[in-house]
Amino acid sequence: MKAKKYGIIFSFLVFIILSISSVKAYAAEDAIPSIQIKVTLNKDGSAIITEVWEVQGVSSGTEYYKALNNMEGRKVHSFSVRESGKLYTALDKWNKKLSREEKKGTSGILTKSDGYELCWGIGDYGDHTYTLQYTIDNLVQNYGEYAGFYHQFISKLSSAPKAIAISIQMEDEAFDQQNARIWGYGFDGKVAIHSDGSLTVNSNKALDRKDYVNVLCRFDQSLFPNAAVAKISFEELQNSANDKGINPLIVILIVIGFIGGGIGLIGFFYSRYKLSDNTVVHLPSYKKININYSIPFGGNIPAIYAALKLLRQGISYSQLMGVYLILLQEANYISIDKRTKKSKMEESILFKTEHITATNLEQLLFDLLMEEADHDNILWSSDIIKNATKISQKLKQWEKKVNNEGIKELSRLGMVEEKNGTIRFTRQGFDKAIMILGLKKYLSELTHQSEHVNKELWGDYLVIATMFNMGEKVLKAFEVIDKSYYNGFVNHYGCNTYSMIYFMSMTSHISNSTVMNADGTGGSTFSSGGGGFSGGGGGGSR
Template sequence: MDRLKNILKKSLILSFVFIFTFFFSTTKNYADDFYRNDIKVVVKKDGSADIESVMDYEQTKGSEYYIPIDNLSKSNIINFTVSEIVDGKEVVYKRLDNWDVKKSLREKENKCGIVKKSDGVELCFGVGEYKRKTFILRYTVTNFIKNLNDSDMLFWKFINDNLQAPPQVVNITISKQNASFDKENSKIWAFGSKGKINFIDGKIVFSSLERIKSNNYVTILSKIDKGYFTGGEKIYKNFDDFKTKAFKGSSYKKNRKKSSYFKVFSSPMFPTLITMVVMAIFSKNMIKKKFKGGYKAGDLKSEYYRTIPTKQWYKLSYVLECAGFSGSEAVIRAYFLNWIQQKLLIPITEEKGKFIFKKEVLSLKINENIDYKFVDETEKILFSMVEVAARDDRILQEDEFKSYLKSERNQREFKRLTNALDDLSVEFVRENNFVEKTDKGKWTYNYNEKGKEFTEKLIKYYNYLKDFTLLSEREIAEIKVWKELLIYASLFEVTKTVEKQLKKLSPEVIEDYDIDVNSLHTAMIYSYVFSSNFINAYESSVERSSGGTGGFSSSSGGFGSFGGGSGGGSR
């Protein structure tokens, strides 16, 4: 009897395992796959556009595929057709005037239609047998081009966000009928996902660089000189009205005025340094939440804190940014100063040019004879960029960052680095319990009392350094942490004030406390020059994209476009 029970027990277990395995083997792949979407757009002189969308797609559920297209304004979708590639030949689907979403899989097979909504349409077609297929959708958009006061405009959302199965690869090609798009007559930008947009052979070409995710989308904006289009939708606005809205929250930037900070470091020996600038690196890929509830630059005036807030200054990138200071660029600047202080980088001058055209240029020599320990992987990655930029001679010159960042791969690495600095900052805040949690234990971006107290120390220490000239010689002589103090002065961009006061010290104080004012001056100049050169070289590469001549897309922004919508897929 016991033996029979054991046999039954084993049989039940094996049955359960079989059912469990079968269930997961059949449901594991129970998801649609959108392998590739190639879209071709031909814009005609009358302002309309013929669009062809080739979908390499496999549907595993539902009876149809649908694409919402909203925000049509005065545009209409006409001449909609769907076909399928079968054995290398194109099989055209039957177009139904009234599409019924409730019909069965078989009833919708080889058919297509349009569902009209109050705010747009849905392009629909039956998928038939569940297997990988190539579909070709074609349709015309009237009034695709918008005729503005100062230019014509193309502003269309081609790939929706919140698709059930986003395409893994997206390529979009936009051409003019019997004419071309180029840098002379057009400006271009792309939003919503990581990709590149460029002028290629008279066409606007967008290519994704990473797999599209559900929260991604692809929107293309183009400013086009007037003169080619004879029709389109007339909108009594200027292009900048749309561009401003599209750029909001994106990594594209408006033109900004340059800082004259380096005038304080002017020197007859280095006249070119006067024009160097410290600028923000770039807006984040995504719209990050700001830390709230803490003190900011300008608060707590005339209140001071005389101790460094934390020795982990390299983790303050996003904390500083939210407090009104520079963010990741401040930390990069401080790293350069620290490397010079620690003699990992040695400031030198080199002669460049020949004969009467010779001039002295700043350089940094990598010290091979020092055992330097990096604080974390992020610092190590940043320094490795310096090493690669310096090339074989291990001497970094001012213009070598520009050459280094010509590579798109290096641009992406630098962008990842600055994002990593901000992520490190968020981790620092959480590790120290500086922000509140929700009832469910999820971190917020709201400072608690402990976090507010930390920002108070940070701002009071900033005030202390900013008002450094008010300190007496005795107070300065009592300072024991000069290297850390200068790091924070660099973070807060008040090194000029600190240096000015140091120059007033008596020779006795300077000798007693081993303060080399000339070395400090050199270290501060070089750290600013080379960190800013690095940042500005990256800035230039991004500005080329921001200027509308092509380059990287922005992973966010692009709001205010026409067409597209949210959602879509199988149903």
């Protein structure tokens, strides 16, 4: 009976996929050779966007359009179109039913329930170069720790562009690695923090019809003092961008949800955990997680790491590496700093080989990285990037050892049990694991919890915060809470007040250099990205 049931579901999925793939789209032009986009950001978070569309061989249709969906909390206005120096007439209301001749030389905004469509008349058939300009209010928003945006600049068009180029800038400020980060998703290309103070996005090759161009940017909050306040944190925004795929089980649940009207089943099952005694528990929502000040599992990093993986809240191996780099720096086994290489300053790790009494996992990471160091025992960030593939493979093996050690510790503490090859939390273990999320919540709101901060736990807090990509934020909170104590605290790491923040930044840069543009300072784009972006929805001729 079960096999028959699953067979029906599978057949239904296949039917949907085949139905979607059988729908053909016919372009009304021969090609879109290029789309160039210039984004000028203002301190209030608004953006003036100028796009130049080069199209060839338009042979049918009456208008072009660009959809901007998912625009909650944002407003689009001041839309204009120019061609050959001539400004199109802006209409108060756009009517898609008008003829090509009636639409010629005109433009307008079509407001929809899920966003906007920027529309303009095709004009005469043939080749065109259209210059669009429009303003998006609240593109950049205040996400608490940082300002930023996640926007789809290019989505599925009538013809996929052969080349795209995007420049993001401010009139009175220059972007650099100290105040900005950029990531790209959905296409083969590169992003960069340019020497002229702009952020750039460029394709490496012609886009396919399935490609899209999503851009995630992060900025120092001080650059956008008047930006609207977002409903989520930047970490949550970035997590949604990095969510590259969906579990096949979730796909089946979505279909079941649509059939039975039970979309809520998706979240229900994903947050569901079976314990070692076969009872079922659910992960509480963020709002219902109690703030926790203590360090779970005695501060054992492998145990905390393994528990997060069992909660399906796992962190990347590069974040784990960052945690251990801080521990090695604190123990004075390494020194992370900027040093001179070929007349230029570069981030690096100096390995100190004398009198090492590190833990096994610390020693393994130390040896792994030192293998890539030069004859002076220095590992340069440029060499990490150059050998990222080889180093990342070694780090993945090291990460497995960390997880295995963590499972052993959790088992010793009675927090997990193994049955038939499956590791499950005990009730006590699940409750303790939730405390990790409570600590994460506490650290994310640290400046509002200053009266509860136990200064003796600052070192542990810094390590856990680094695990969640909040190290710099927590350090800044420490300084605000107690400046005098903070000065002594950073000396423990061989730093002063200024260099400690810089050390944390370098630690993040170096650990993230092992993966493709993970730190947002430039490099290759990711082939796919998750939801949560503004913009998108298609466009082109019709």
